[in-house]
Amino acid sequence: MTHSRRRLAAIGAVGISAALALSACSSGGTDGGGDGGGDLTEVTLQLQWLPQGQFAGYYAAVDQGFFEDEGLDVEIIPSGGDIVPQDALANGEVDYAIAWVPKVLGSIEAGANITNVAQIFQESGTLQVAWADSGIESVADFEGKRIGSWGFGNEWEIFASMAEQGLDASSVEIITQDFNMNAFLQGDIDAAQAMTYNEYAQLLETVDPETGELYQPEDFTVIDYNEAGGAMLQDAIWADAERLQSDEEYQATTVAFLKAVIRGWVFAAENPQDAADITIAEGSGWGPSHELWMVNETNKLIWPSPEGIGVIDEEAWNRTVELALATENETGAKIITEEPPSSAWTNEYIEQALEELEGEDLDLTGESFEEIEVELTEGGN
Numbered sequence: 001m002t003h004s005r006r007r008l009a010a011i012g013a014v015g016i017s018a019a020l021a022l023s024a025c026s027s028g029g030t031d032g033g034g035d036g037g038g039d040l041t042e043v044t045l046q047l048q049w050l051p052q053g054q055f056a057g058y059y060a061a062v063d064q065g066f067f068e069d070e071g072l073d074v075e076i077i078p079s080g081g082d083i084v085p086q087d088a089l090a091n092g093e094v095d096y097a098i099a100w101v102p103k104v105l106g107s108i109e110a111g112a113n114i115t116n117v118a119q120i121f122q123e124s125g126t127l128q129v130a131w132a133d134s135g136i137e138s139v140a141d142f143e144g145k146r147i148g149s150w151g152f153g154n155e156w157e158i159f160a161s162m163a164e165q166g167l168d169a170s171s172v173e174i175i176t177q178d179f180n181m182n183a184f185l186q187g188d189i190d191a192a193q194a195m196t197y198n199e200y201a202q203l204l205e206t207v208d209p210e211t212g213e214l215y216q217p218e219d220f221t222v223i224d225y226n227e228a229g230g231a232m233l234q235d236a237i238w239a240d241a242e243r244l245q246s247d248e249e250y251q252a253t254t255v256a257f258l259k260a261v262i263r264g265w266v267f268a269a270e271n272p273q274d275a276a277d278i279t280i281a282e283g284s285g286w287g288p289s290h291e292l293w294m295v296n297e298t299n300k301l302i303w304p305s306p307e308g309i310g311v312i313d314e315e316a317w318n319r320t321v322e323l324a325l326a327t328e329n330e331t332g333a334k335i336i337t338e339e340p341p342s343s344a345w346t347n348e349y350i351e352q353a354l355e356e357l358e359g360e361d362l363d364l365t366g367e368s369f370e371e372i373e374v375e376l377t378e379g380g381n
Contacts, residue, residue: 040073041253046085046097050078051283053294054197054235055098056275057120057302061264063278070256078283081152089114089238095250096257101233101317102335103153105324108344109336115241116345118258118310119317120265121301124231126157127200128223129184130191136221139228140165148177148189156335158193160327161223161230169330181206191223197297201290205380214378230327232320234301237261237310241343251349258353262309266362269299269369290380296372303366310350317345 047055058076061067067074077094079085085097086104090112101116108114128147130136136145139161149155159169177183177192181202184192194200200222208215225231237258243250268275276291284291302309324335354364363369 040068041071041256043067043072043074043096043253043257044077044094045074046077046083046088046094047079048085048098048100048235050080050285051076051279052198052286053276053279053284053291053296054195054298056268056279056295056298057261057265058098059264059278059282060267060271060275061260063281064264064267066260066263066267067257070260072253072256072260074257074260076282086112086114086238089240092240095240095253097238098235099238100153101236101320102156102324104236104238105321105336105340105344106153108340109338113241113343114238115244115343116236116312116317117239117244117254117348118237118261118350119233119312119345120237120261120310121233121235122303122305122313122316123301124157124225124234125196125297125301126154126225126231126234127194127196128158128191128225129181129194129200129203130221130223132219132221134190134221136191136223138165139223139230140167142191143167143171145172145190146175146188147172148175148184148192150179150193151176153335154193155329156324156327157225157230157232159230159329160232160323161225161228163327164229169328172330174330196301197294201293201297201376201380204376205290205378207378214376230323232323233316236312239349244346244349245343254349255352255356258310258350259357262353262357262364263362265302265309266364268295269303269363269366272296272299272372287377287380289374289377292372293374293376293380296374299369300371303369305364305366308351308354308364309366311354312345312347312350 045058062074062076085099086107088094089097135141142162147158149158155174162169175189177189181192181199183189185206203215203220206215239254272295273292276295280291286294305311321340328334357364
């Protein structure tokens with residue numbers, strides 16, 4: 001599969017429109033349709049977690065009718081850890097999936113025939129957080145410490161950053177932590193794993209029993225893996241590689257799907273409060289200040305996207321592959337043992353989507369994006 005810019009294999013713009021029209025007419029979807037009132041093409045998107053601001057752009061695309069405008073009826077399927085997104089996609093259970101690149105590289109080596117068609121997150125959102133007086137100032141201080149991780153492939157950035165510092169992976173005790181900061185707050189973990197958009201906020205929403213006030217950033221040492229050298233690409237949109245190669249309707253649907261997703265994330269960037277409200281309405285269990293924090297921090301991982309939102313930076317991709325090949329965990333296992341196939345990623349579809357949106361009043365690169373200030377409250381409420 002070619003990685004060239006501004007080119008969609010096997011079909012041109014006219015072919016895309018025709019194929020999408022054919023797909024919509026033959027679909028068993030609901031009546032309606034964005035442009036012509038015909039049936040909508042039914043599409044399923046598998047998330048990698050529960051509804052929350054991390055996925056605000058997808059929910060906004062549903063809420064604002066962007067998918068319907070493209071002739072699509074999209075069902076977003078959450079996962080609470082019970083569903084592995086790339087497996088659901090590879091098994092033909094869904095049409096698209098959201099998953100981190102290193103996790104999917106392992107699945108591809110195991111036989112999953114899927115393709116990254118849009119790299120939504122431009123940076124890693126993973127942190128390691130220690131107490132400010134712990135003596136842990138950087139990854140170089142991990143040796144001999146109790147390092148928290150959720151597991152399930154989330155630990156690889158820890159080991160990659162340790163390798164960058166010349167540390168042996170077996171020199172730390174990996175503590176499996178829940179998806180909260182309780183074990184850290186109780187002193188069972190020296191440096192806990194946290195996402196910028198979630199667990200870190202949980203700390204800042206917690207009352208310090210010594211002061212009776214919320215914890216402040218200065219109470220913690222925060223290690224950012226983008227700066228520590230072990231960051232890998234995270235949230236990406238994955239599609240079925242075989243269908244991309246042979247099914248013109250699926251190719252057309254992929255472009256239409258990505259156009260709506262782009263609109264959704266532009267909406268989230270420009271309307272973070274509305275985006276937070278949408279995800280809460282879709283079932284997020286977080287309080288309003290936490291949810292707004294999550295949308296804002298997620299936007300910061302996406303924007304700016306100088307080449308256009310979703311375009312895969314080849315250097316960043318190669319860096320992730322390099323780390324996946326080189327990094328070992330405490331047992332000596334690696335994410336992958338050989339280079340992934342060329343079909344593992346392509347910019348064809350995202351670039352076609354961006355090209356079709358170029359004439360519209362949309363900031364496709366995030367040049368005008370400005371983060372907002374979010375005041376967290378106790379418990380995120």
